[in-house]
Amino acid sequence: MSTIRGTSQDIWDSPTDSSRCLIPCPTNTPSHHFPFWKITPSRDGTRCAIPMQITPEECRLYTWTVGNDTPEISEPCLAITDLHPLSKEEFSFLQHTDEGWTAVTHQEPWDMEAEFAWNLIVSDQGVTACQTQDDRRYTPIVDATPWSTSYESSFGLTLSTASHRSAAVVQTVPLTEGDLTTFLSGCFTLGTEEGPWPGHYIGAFNPAISADGTRTAVDARITQYDYTIIVDGQPWSSAWPSVWGPIIHPDGKLVCAPVKEPKGWTLACDGKPFWPGHYVQLWEPAFSPNGQRIAAVIAPHFGIWTLALDGVPWKSRVDGYLTKPVFSPCGSRVGCTGSHKGRAVILIDDCLMSGNFDKAWDPIFSQYGKHVAVKIKKGPWFGLLLNGAEVHRPFLWMADPFFTPDGNHLMICGVEKEGSHYIYTREFIALN
Amino acid sequence: MTESNQRIIDADDKGLDAGLALFDEAKVRRIIKKVVDEEASPRLKAYLSTCVHCGLCSDSCHYYLSRDKDPAYSPAGKVKECLLPLISGKKITPAILKKAAVVAYTRCNLCKRCSLYCTLGVDIAYLISVVRRICHLCGVVPHYIQDTANSHSATFNQMWIKDDEWLDCLYWQEEEAREEMPEISIPVEHEGADVMYSVIGPEPKFRAQLIYQAAVIMEKAGINWTFPGTRGWDNSDMCMYTGDYETMGRLKKAHFDTAIRLKVNRIVMGECGHAFRSVFDTGNRYIGWKTPPIPIVHAVEFYHELLTENKITIKKKLATPVTFHDPCNIVRGSGLHEMARTVVGHICETLIEMEPNREHNFCCGAGGGVINCGPPFKNERVLGNRVKAEQLMAAKAKGADIVITPCHNCHGGLEDIIQHYGIDMEIKFLSDIIYETMEI
Ligand code: SF4
Ligand code: SF4
Numbered sequence A: 001m002s003t004i005r006g007t008s009q010d011i012w013d014s015p016t017d018s019s020r021c022l023i024p025c026p027t028n029t030p031s032h033h034f035p036f037w038k039i040t041p042s043r044d045g046t047r048c049a050i051p052m053q054i055t056p057e058e059c060r061l062y063t064w065t066v067g068n069d070t071p072e073i074s075e076p077c078l079a080i081t082d083l084h085p086l087s088k089e090e091f092s093f094l095q096h097t098d099e100g101w102t103a104v105t106h107q108e109p110w111d112m113e114a115e116f117a118w119n120l121i122v123s124d125q126g127v128t129a130c131q132t133q134d135d136r137r138y139t140p141i142v143d144a145t146p147w148s149t150s151y152e153s154s155f156g157l158t159l160s161t162a163s164h165r166s167a168a169v170v171q172t173v174p175l176t177e178g179d180l181t182t183f184l185s186g187c188f189t190l191g192t193e194e195g196p197w198p199g200h201y202i203g204a205f206n207p208a209i210s211a212d213g214t215r216t217a218v219d220a221r222i223t224q225y226d227y228t229i230i231v232d233g234q235p236w237s238s239a240w241p242s243v244w245g246p247i248i249h250p251d252g253k254l255v256c257a258p259v260k261e262p263k264g265w266t267l268a269c270d271g272k273p274f275w276p277g278h279y280v281q282l283w284e285p286a287f288s289p290n291g292q293r294i295a296a297v298i299a300p301h302f303g304i305w306t307l308a309l310d311g312v313p314w315k316s317r318v319d320g321y322l323t324k325p326v327f328s329p330c331g332s333r334v335g336c337t338g339s340h341k342g343r344a345v346i347l348i349d350d351c352l353m354s355g356n357f358d359k360a361w362d363p364i365f366s367q368y369g370k371h372v373a374v375k376i377k378k379g380p381w382f383g384l385l386l387n388g389a390e391v392h393r394p395f396l397w398m399a400d401p402f403f404t405p406d407g408n409h410l411m412i413c414g415v416e417k418e419g420s421h422y423i424y425t426r427e428f429i430a431l432n
Numbered sequence B: 001m002t003e004s005n006q007r008i009i010d011a012d013d014k015g016l017d018a019g020l021a022l023f024d025e026a027k028v029r030r031i032i033k034k035v036v037d038e039e040a041s042p043r044l045k046a047y048l049s050t051c052v053h054c055g056l057c058s059d060s061c062h063y064y065l066s067r068d069k070d071p072a073y074s075p076a077g078k079v080k081e082c083l084l085p086l087i088s089g090k091k092i093t094p095a096i097l098k099k100a101a102v103v104a105y106t107r108c109n110l111c112k113r114c115s116l117y118c119t120l121g122v123d124i125a126y127l128i129s130v131v132r133r134i135c136h137l138c139g140v141v142p143h144y145i146q147d148t149a150n151s152h153s154a155t156f157n158q159m160w161i162k163d164d165e166w167l168d169c170l171y172w173q174e175e176e177a178r179e180e181m182p183e184i185s186i187p188v189e190h191e192g193a194d195v196m197y198s199v200i201g202p203e204p205k206f207r208a209q210l211i212y213q214a215a216v217i218m219e220k221a222g223i224n225w226t227f228p229g230t231r232g233w234d235n236s237d238m239c240m241y242t243g244d245y246e247t248m249g250r251l252k253k254a255h256f257d258t259a260i261r262l263k264v265n266r267i268v269m270g271e272c273g274h275a276f277r278s279v280f281d282t283g284n285r286y287i288g289w290k291t292p293p294i295p296i297v298h299a300v301e302f303y304h305e306l307l308t309e310n311k312i313t314i315k316k317k318l319a320t321p322v323t324f325h326d327p328c329n330i331v332r333g334s335g336l337h338e339m340a341r342t343v344v345g346h347i348c349e350t351l352i353e354m355e356p357n358r359e360h361n362f363c364c365g366a367g368g369g370v371i372n373c374g375p376p377f378k379n380e381r382v383l384g385n386r387v388k389a390e391q392l393m394a395a396k397a398k399g400a401d402i403v404i405t406p407c408h409n410c411h412g413g414l415e416d417i418i419q420h421y422g423i424d425m426e427i428k429f430l431s432d433i434i435y436e437t438m439e440i
């Protein structure tokens, strides 16, 4: 549920001068209760919003614009959750009122009053979707339009990056506790706005949808002892004792997933082992945005982790964990974070960086990979590494940094404290 | 025919029957060969060749003692009954497989007490786990625990709780807590919090007050914490006990991935023994993490920290005398017995020890998934743990009115024993008493 930042030019016509606004702590909120970690900047950083629970029954969204210390305050409701930046200056979120739950986008509530809503997601294109439940029936809703079918349950809602299409795991067959026969006959499948796949599986997990929304895949438990990948409703011809979730190539043509062979874990592509190596573990594969490269986290030995790029393990090793690899937009660079000897580390292009920080977030690369920014945390303070060097004063809280589309600046939005006030600032670092 | 054997023949369980109805000896043999040759560690052969059947471990097992020293219930006797017939090369029949399943799933708590007493270091619990793995792959698993494993597989929690129901429970408990402390919040999905608090499925389903209590304790201690709002919130794991290691791996990945995604410094887990075994030892290793990728501490360690570092203040210790049941998974499994006693010392005036105690304590009889095998085996379980009843009665005779145990399964197991043997005692979690006695 972290902030997603788009890179498209159309959300960006902002000036790059630094600016700030004052966020007073409401008088009836003890300072240590002020949830500054809930502050969410808009995509261009000019606005920030925070849900404030004024009393147990009253919650309002406060939205500030930099340069103006007076917030806009929304109508009261019972609760606000799942706040996300939506477009350049706007937000989407879920709102609970006496009538039920609804989503709010472009400052308008959707025409729905669900018994419950959760798991709101927003795509780079500004499409908003969430899960809803009414009378024990589950229906995903995308930009205020409910799916054509509702289900026994639904989870793992995901949106395509370049269209309005969505997918989720859905339960099509009712299941009561203790009913082993129905469970084993398969109650789960993948659904989209057009309806569910015809096949049912014992379990379906980690739904994936191609960028244009035309292809979908899940990993599925097809017998009590076999897992495979189902693509567009068709299972791969082989099955394994275990697999992890699939990824779809950016052009939609290939589907890859980690599979457990007798010799160990490897990466399979369209149903066949694809990488030559077998490992103690292999998971979290990722395609580069141009689709020319694949990286994954591997354990070449028990308890030892690294990345493999196009099937070749890196030399750097850690003994803790590594996160899903992230490519630069051009695909030339790749990195992740993790831990080694109990310390946070950053692993970029087979170089391991550790240092004076306790936590590190995913590396963020500039368009052509010239620069890499990493948000870090030292004790209670957030900081920023730019190309490996610490470049900014500490913040109490910081959003993910963002390279402006022209590649000339790095935008940083964060929160500081001055007396009893919190200050939201948007600043820019000029890049050479 | 011995009585013990007759009870196996009479065992009436839908799950076992369904699996045995499909019995195919050739398939069972293939499965056994695969498990023994490809999956089992060298420990299997080492233990089998080391055990000299001396019987020194027999008196360590509560089943053996409670069943009037019937050799069939001794640790080595159980291995002889359930594992040896499967690997002897002799004919395997449905009756042999049923016996293996009944013994492995319902007559051993995998509590490892016997390992403490074996001079050769044979780990009987490991050998019994190998039988469970074979039974899982043969589809011969007691109905109730299989249903729990199915819930884990489909929902990533053991109680068939849907994603919205988990969130709804947190919001509801926050409302409840606010009636007592208006400023309190139950943070959900707080990225960068110090602590991710994880619980087991029965908390939101049956014991939601524990969530509320945890929130009050966190609040008063000034902990920067969060609950996850997604799958991965449940740290429990019955698949570890059915032998479904593939699902166990998925559960552990979801749990730790959630903590990694939330960028917390550590996971604090509620009062549960088996979940600790799964996250701290068995589950994490199965998928390649030698140690937990994110530091994880049991509630006992966490409460010890809060009390010894004065992060919470106890206004008045509980006057009612208590006794303490040491959960095997955190005591024999991780040596938390002295920390637990320090915690009890901070919150209770009088601790009356059960004998034996600490790492020598007898299991409650529920562990290792035995209680999860459900009503068909309840009688077997409570009769198989008369020694625990005797321990409790002796503590009661010395004045203990409450038994504290920081483990959900132990609660279930002790509840049944207390009821069956008519012992007038209340059972509490540490957090129940911390909440009752702390300054709010
Ligand atoms: S497990 Fe150890 S104590 Fe028990 S019979 Fe075998 S050798 Fe003897
Ligand atoms: S119940 Fe405990 S003591 Fe008895 S055989 Fe099993 S592991 Fe050993």
Ligand code: SF4
Residues within 6 Å of the ligand: B109, B110, B111, B273, B274, B326, B327, B328, B329, B330, B362, B363, B364, B365, B366, B367, B368, B407, B409, B410, B413
């Ligand atoms: S339920 Fe409790 S006493 Fe029994 S094995 Fe588990 S931790 Fe041990």
